[in-house]
Amino acid sequence: MSTDNRRSSKNEPSEAVTHNQRLEALWNLLGPVIALVCVVAFFAIADMIFADGTFASWRNMRTVIVQTCVVAIAALGMTVIIIAKGIDLSAGTALALCATTLAWGLREDAAYRAVHWTNFANASVSLQEAQEARAVASEKQRLVYLDALVELRRERLLAVARGKLTQLAAAAESAQGPARRKASADVRAMEQRIEKLKDPEFQLKVDPNWLRGVPNSPWTAPVAVLIGVGTGLLAGFFNGLLKSSLRIVPFIVTLGTASIYLGLGNLLSGNVPIRPGLDQVPDWISGIVSNRADALYLGFPLGVWLLIVLSVVLALVLRFTVFGRHVFAIGSNEATARLCGINVTATRIAVYTLGGLFVGVAGLCYFGRLSTGNPTAGVGMELGIIAAVTIGGGSLSGGRGTVIGTLTGALTVAVIDSGCNQLGLPDPIQLIVVGAAIVAAAAIDRWRQGGDEE
Amino acid sequence: MGGTADSGDILLHMQGVTKHFGPTRALHRVQLEVRRGEVHALIGENGAGKSTLMKVLSGAVHADSGTIHLDGDTYRPTSPHAGQRAGVAMIYQELNLAPHLSVEDNIMLGQELRRFGLLDRGAQRVKVYEALATLGHPELSPSTLVRDLSVGAQQLVEIARALVMNARLIVFDEPTSSLTQQDAQRLFRVIRKLRDSGIGIVYISHFLEEIREICQRYTVLRDGEVAGTGELAGASEKQIVALMVGRSVDELFPTVPHKPGDVILSLESISGPESPRDVSLELRRGEILGIAGLVGAGRTELLRTVFGLDAVKFGAITVAGVRPRPHPHGRIRAGLGLVSEDRKTEGLAQKRSIADNMTYSRLGPYSRFGWLNLAKRRAAVDQWMQKVQIKAPGPDAPVSSLSGGNQQKVALARVLHQEAEVLLLDEPTRGIDVGTKSEIYRLMGELAAQGKAIIFVSSYLPELLAVCDRIGVMGRGRLREVRPTSDWTEEQVMACAVRSDTE
Numbered sequence: 001m002s003t004d005n006r007r008s009s010k011n012e013p014s015e016a017v018t019h020n021q022r023l024e025a026l027w028n029l030l031g032p033v034i035a036l037v038c039v040v041a042f043f044a045i046a047d048m049i050f051a052d053g054t055f056a057s058w059r060n061m062r063t064v065i066v067q068t069c070v071v072a073i074a075a076l077g078m079t080v081i082i083i084a085k086g087i088d089l090s091a092g093t094a095l096a097l098c099a100t101t102l103a104w105g106l107r108e109d110a111a112y113r114a115v116h117w118t119n120f121a122n123a124s125v126s127l128q129e130a131q132e133a134r135a136v137a138s139e140k141q142r143l144v145y146l147d148a149l150v151e152l153r154r155e156r157l158l159a160v161a162r163g164k165l166t167q168l169a170a171a172a173e174s175a176q177g178p179a180r181r182k183a184s185a186d187v188r189a190m191e192q193r194i195e196k197l198k199d200p201e202f203q204l205k206v207d208p209n210w211l212r213g214v215p216n217s218p219w220t221a222p223v224a225v226l227i228g229v230g231t232g233l234l235a236g237f238f239n240g241l242l243k244s245s246l247r248i249v250p251f252i253v254t255l256g257t258a259s260i261y262l263g264l265g266n267l268l269s270g271n272v273p274i275r276p277g278l279d280q281v282p283d284w285i286s287g288i289v290s291n292r293a294d295a296l297y298l299g300f301p302l303g304v305w306l307l308i309v310l311s312v313v314l315a316l317v318l319r320f321t322v323f324g325r326h327v328f329a330i331g332s333n334e335a336t337a338r339l340c341g342i343n344v345t346a347t348r349i350a351v352y353t354l355g356g357l358f359v360g361v362a363g364l365c366y367f368g369r370l371s372t373g374n375p376t377a378g379v380g381m382e383l384g385i386i387a388a389v390t391i392g393g394g395s396l397s398g399g400r401g402t403v404i405g406t407l408t409g410a411l412t413v414a415v416i417d418s419g420c421n422q423l424g425l426p427d428p429i430q431l432i433v434v435g436a437a438i439v440a441a442a443a444i445d446r447w448r449q450g451g452d453e454e
Numbered sequence: 455m456g457g458t459a460d461s462g463d464i465l466l467h468m469q470g471v472t473k474h475f476g477p478t479r480a481l482h483r484v485q486l487e488v489r490r491g492e493v494h495a496l497i498g499e500n501g502a503g504k505s506t507l508m509k510v511l512s513g514a515v516h517a518d519s520g521t522i523h524l525d526g527d528t529y530r531p532t533s534p535h536a537g538q539r540a541g542v543a544m545i546y547q548e549l550n551l552a553p554h555l556s557v558e559d560n561i562m563l564g565q566e567l568r569r570f571g572l573l574d575r576g577a578q579r580v581k582v583y584e585a586l587a588t589l590g591h592p593e594l595s596p597s598t599l600v601r602d603l604s605v606g607a608q609q610l611v612e613i614a615r616a617l618v619m620n621a622r623l624i625v626f627d628e629p630t631s632s633l634t635q636q637d638a639q640r641l642f643r644v645i646r647k648l649r650d651s652g653i654g655i656v657y658i659s660h661f662l663e664e665i666r667e668i669c670q671r672y673t674v675l676r677d678g679e680v681a682g683t684g685e686l687a688g689a690s691e692k693q694i695v696a697l698m699v700g701r702s703v704d705e706l707f708p709t710v711p712h713k714p715g716d717v718i719l720s721l722e723s724i725s726g727p728e729s730p731r732d733v734s735l736e737l738r739r740g741e742i743l744g745i746a747g748l749v750g751a752g753r754t755e756l757l758r759t760v761f762g763l764d765a766v767k768f769g770a771i772t773v774a775g776v777r778p779r780p781h782p783h784g785r786i787r788a789g790l791g792l793v794s795e796d797r798k799t800e801g802l803a804q805k806r807s808i809a810d811n812m813t814y815s816r817l818g819p820y821s822r823f824g825w826l827n828l829a830k831r832r833a834a835v836d837q838w839m840q841k842v843q844i845k846a847p848g849p850d851a852p853v854s855s856l857s858g859g860n861q862q863k864v865a866l867a868r869v870l871h872q873e874a875e876v877l878l879l880d881e882p883t884r885g886i887d888v889g890t891k892s893e894i895y896r897l898m899g900e901l902a903a904q905g906k907a908i909i910f911v912s913s914y915l916p917e918l919l920a921v922c923d924r925i926g927v928m929g930r931g932r933l934r935e936v937r938p939t940s941d942w943t944e945e946q947v948m949a950c951a952v953r954s955d956t957e
Contacts, residue, residue: 321824322817329814333803338763339794340814340868341783399805 028400032392032408035441039412043419055422062291062300068414069289069303070095070366071381072407075388076307076314077236077358079406082389083318084351085331085398086243086250090258091359091385094235096378097265098363101231103274103373105224106281112217116160120214121206123160127153128204151200158197164214165190171215186213213279221282228367229360235261236356240349258382265375273374281371288368303365307407310361315403327351332399387434388413391441412437464523465490465654466511466623471520473506473678478857480506481517481678486656488623493645493655495665495686498675499698499888504658507675508625511656512544513537525622535564543616547628549608551600558582558596561615585614588651589644606637613644624648625656630664631749635952642668660914662691663948676700677887695916699888706892707920710899714923715739718907719790719876721760724769729755729931732769737876737907742898744922744939745911746947752931753911754795757878760909761785761792773876786815791874793865795881795911801865802853809835809849811864816872838867843893859890866897877901877908883917895921915944927951 040056047055054060074091081088088094104110109119118126130153134146168190172183193210196202204210235257242253268274287295289303297305318324326347329337337344367373390396391412392405413434420430466488473481481503488494498504509515511522513531522529524540531537534544551560561582567574582596591610600608609629616624626645630638645668649655657669665672666686673683674697682697699706719737724730729752737743745753758764760771762778762785771778778788794801802811812835813820820831835849842863846856853861862882869877879898883891898908898921912918918925919939926936927950935950 320826320828322821322826323824325810325814325817325826328806329803329810332805333799335794335800336803336811337814338782339761339792339800341781341786342814343781343783399803 028393029402029404031444032405032412032441035391036408036412036415039415039419039437043415043422047419047422051423055419060418060422064411064414064418065304066289066291066301067418068410069307070362070369071384071388071413072410073303073307073310073365074359074362074381074385075392075406075410076310076403077355077362078385078389079392079394079401079403080314080318080327080351081250081355082386082394082396083331083399083401084327084348085334085396086348086351087254087386087396088236088239088352088355088359089251089254089382090235090239090261091254091355092378092381092383093258093262093265093375094232094356094359094378095363095366095381096373096375097235097261097268098228098232098360099367099377100265100269100274100373100375102224102228102364102367103276103371104268105227106216106220106285107274107276109216109220109280110227111219111223114223115217116163118156118160120157120160120164121211123153123157124204124206124210127157128206131203154197154200157204158194161190161194161197165194167215167217186215189213211277214277216280220280221285225285225364228363229357232356232358232360232363233353234356236359237349237353239356240352243352244345244348262375262379265373265378269373269375273372273377275372278371285364285368286371289365290368303368306361306365310358311403311407318403323347323350328399330398384413387438390445391438393441393445395445409441463489465525466656467523468507468511469521469523471507471510471517471522473510473515473517479678481510484520484675484678484680485683486673486680487683488654488656490654491649491652492671493649493657493669495669495672496656496658496675497662497665497672497694497698498681502675502698503678504675505627506678508544508627508656508658511537511542511623511625513542538619538621541620541622542625543619543621543623544625545609545612545616545627545629547631549605549612551608551611553601554599556597556599557594557603557611560600560611561585561596561618563615565619581618582614585617586610588617588647589614590647591644604637606633606640609633609637609641610644613648621653623654623656625658627658628660629657630659630661638664661948662694674698706888706895707917708892708896708899709920710896710903712740712742712899712902712923714741715905718774719760719909720772722770722772724759724771725767726755726759726764726931727767730759730928730933731931733931733933734769735926735933735936737909739875739905739907740902741924742902742908742910742922743936744918744925745909745928745933746913746915746918746925747928747951749913751928751951753928754880755931756928756933757792757880757909757911761790761878763792786872786874789873789875790878791815791869791872791876792878793862793869793880793882795884797858797861797865797885802861804854805852807850807852808839808844808846808856808864811853812838812849812868812871815868834871838871842867842870842897857887859886862886862890862894866894870901875906877906878911879908880911881913882910883912883914891917915947918947919944929953 044056047053074095078088078091113119127150130146130150134142134150137146165187168183168187172180172187175183239250239254239257242248242257243250246253284302287301290301295301318327326337326342329340329342330344330347334344388410389401389406390409392402392407392409394401394405416434416437417430420433464487466486468484468486471481471484484503484507486496486507496504496507506515510517513534513536524542529540531540531542552563555563558578562578567577567581569577579596583592586592586594589610594607594610600611603611613624629641633641645655645657657665659665669686671684672686672689672694674681674694676698681700716739717736718739721733721735723732723734725732731752733756745756747753755764759766762780762782766780773788773790776788778784778790798804809831813831817826819834820827832849839846839849844860844863844867846860853864856864866882883894895917898910902908910918910922919942922939924936924938925942925947927934927947929951934953
């Protein structure tokens with residue numbers, strides 16, 4: 001077809017070129033999807049032959065989707081960064097840091113503490129400490145200040161407890177059924193605590209029982225989520241700021257910040273994972289990526305719906321906004337972007353900040369899965385996130401990447417994991433298969449790109 | 455042609471060489487004959503196929519068909535390395551040296567002499583001295599690091615390398631473009647020495663005077679075909695230019711009448727970190743100002759500084775009475791537009807669509823609260839594509855799929871689309887076909903007639919002399935002289951450009 005085209009004019013493009021370009025665009029979009037379908041089909045068939053055939057069930061598919069939620073959400077942000085020819089190696093530890101700060105916010109009853117400068121657990125512990133100090137102090141020390149201190153702390157804990165009692169009573173009032181029964185038990189427990197505290201001679205012993213059933217302030221959950229997601233936002237902003245102001249390649253910048261975020265997480269948690277009490281984690285967070293029947297809305301838990309909404313919004317932003325165009329411009333040729341008057345620095349900082357926002361949301365889901373904030377759990381997670389983007393057709397040389405691609409990339413990894421599990425393949429084999437898939441995807445991509453250039 | 459020559463004299467004989475890149479025809483049945491002990495000029499515009507032909511010769515590219523004989527033997531190199539072993543050496547415009555290695559190491563790179571698996575430094579040193587002496591430059595010390603040498607001396611190192619390789623044929627691709635006048639003269643002496651020792655030389659250059667000085671015969675390429683060949687002694691400059699462009703000068707440079715109006719851009723002794731230095735100039739609406747100068751004279755830097763890509767160290771820029779803010783965004787808003795000399799790495803985002811590339815600098819008309827109206831943009835881009843006659847499947851086609859000329863039109867259309875009043879065009883006709891060049895000259899005339907002001911940087915003097923109202927010549931970062939075009943001749947411009955400053 002190209003030969004008869006040549007006769008008319010050297011520069012005149014033929015219809016064939018248009019057609020090829022459309023085909024190529026379609027292939028770019030569908031390629032990863034087809035790969036995913038093939039992988040699913042492969043495991044479904046293998047499963048029917050060698051195992052019990054439950055792999056292809058709706059239930060299992062939903063589990064796979066739910067499992068991939070955390071990685072997929074973070075990978076959405078990574079997609080934007082990679083399109084802009086960046087990379088974020090700190091995504092893993094930043095994600096864990098977000099989960100950790102969120103856990104901290106919940107454990108510390110952040111909203112209550114922000115207003116009252118203390119919370120039930122802290123007030124209890126400080127009273128106990130004062131009492132213990134008084135027990136071993138000399139007569140003189142007691143008279144001078146320790147009696148007064150204990151009194152002061154007892155009063156304060158009483159105030160906190162009375163506040164919590166009011167909150168509990170109101171909750172018990174509006175609750176229904178079994179929840180009401182539990183609520184009124186909590187109210188009684190709190191009333192008993194207050195009775196005990198009223199006695200000046202009562203020796204407090206803080207144990208899990210003492211802290212059980214003490215609710216957080218109703219504002220704490222949103223505040224803690226804000227802290228967690230905000231941590232991601234800040235981490236991303238910091239990455240972008242460093243990259244832009246120091247002009248170091250993002251690989252090195254984020255390699256450094258990855259370590260910084262891990263260190264910050266360990267500092268905050270004191271090297272022990274932060275585990276808020278059961279009553280401190282609201283149901284919607286603990287069920288955000290759960291398969292529990294009561295956590296599902298229209299068949300999926302909240303996290304999956306979050307993923308879907310974010311995907312749609314991001315796809316629209318990339319395609320239909322000035323910002324989206326600028327991201328692609330910077331990724332495919334930064335010099336051109338500068339030449340066109342695009343504020344490269346600001347756009348790049350925005351890109352990393354956006355990536356951080358997604359990391360924050362992923363951190364929320366990750367926390368929800370285990371209800372624990374463990375800063376070290378994120379080490380290595382960035383590789384899975386980057387793998388999802390590259391399997392989905394994102395190019396580390398910038399300018400290429402799609403939301404659909406990234407989603408299928410994340411799903412492909414999850415399907416391979418789940419499929420290997422189902423077939424009873426051991427972990428090492430899984431790792432090898434996933435690794436091979438990453439290399440294969442990149443090789444196919446390279447081969448296609450190479451074909452274009454000549 | 456070489457019919458009168460004794461065929462035993464013929465060193466290189468290329469016949470019927472044809473090469474396609476996808477649908478683009480780069481070479482069509484090209485014939486080239488180089489004799490032993492001659493300097494043969496290969497002439498042609500950018501994109502005429504010179505570099506492809508030389509890539510075929512070096513072995514970097516394989517011809518679709520055609521035969522090559524070197525010294526009577528069939529020559530079919532599979533790689534540049536194989537070409538070198540067969541005795542074909544290339545000296546490119548951009549030198550191919552390792553700057554952190556010494557002269558000796560560079561000369562011997564890839565052809566090191568070994569004894570018992572170790573470098574035989576003694577034997578190498580002898581070879582290096584021999585080669586440098588042959589070139590007539592024994593004063594070059596083999597242990598100097600290449601990065602400490604001038605460009606001219608670095609070139610000598612490359613030539614010495616070719617000699618050590620026992621090159622029978624050496625190709626010089628625009629060797630003088632970054633040399634001073636003295637270095638160029640030194641190079642010519644070296645080339646004559648090589649010629650006299652029986653080596654065949656292919657000499658590629660844009661400068662016809664230079665070709666006249668050193669070459670005996672010429673071959674002109676146009677659009678991938680041989681347009682003519684013969685003895686230089688019997689050919690006038692006009693004839694050769696006519697062969698190069700394939701049409702008369704009047705057809706090539708359509709003129710649109712335009713008249714200069716008010717001053718729109720004024721530069722008051724602006725200086726950058728290195729270049730430009732102390733440049734003052736005034737540009738009027740409806741005026742085309744040409745800037746001539748050698749490569750490295752600071753022309754591109756001047757445009758970049760005016761456009762805010764490079765920092766202004768001293769001096770002031772005023773656009774229509776206003777001082778624009780110091781970054782490209784501010785300059786664009788003030789009404790400046792830049793077309794970069796380098797379409798590939800700077801001018802255009804090659805992987806992005808025509809529509810994107812055309813509108814990156816001004817998405818405002820299509821956006822509300824940051825959201826784009828793509829249909830509206832598409833319609834506008836369609837119009838612009840028709841206005842500047844871009845031949846492409848549609849606004850969504852990636853720029854990389856277009857020919858050089860059409861890519862350049864996209865870059866131009868961007869500047870027009872952003873409604874620039876002052877157009878800074880850096881080599882806008884480089885590497886594009888003659889027909890498109892002619893269209894671009896006409897467009898420039900039309901824009902001037904509409905009251906836009908244009909600064910036109912070019913290394914091709916005939917186009918400057920034909921298109922511009924005034925021409926300024928730059929050298930070493932300074933704007934040396936500005937005169938109305940009618941007061942310049944080509945020789946005077948060249949003389950001014952190569953003049954060595956006495957400061």
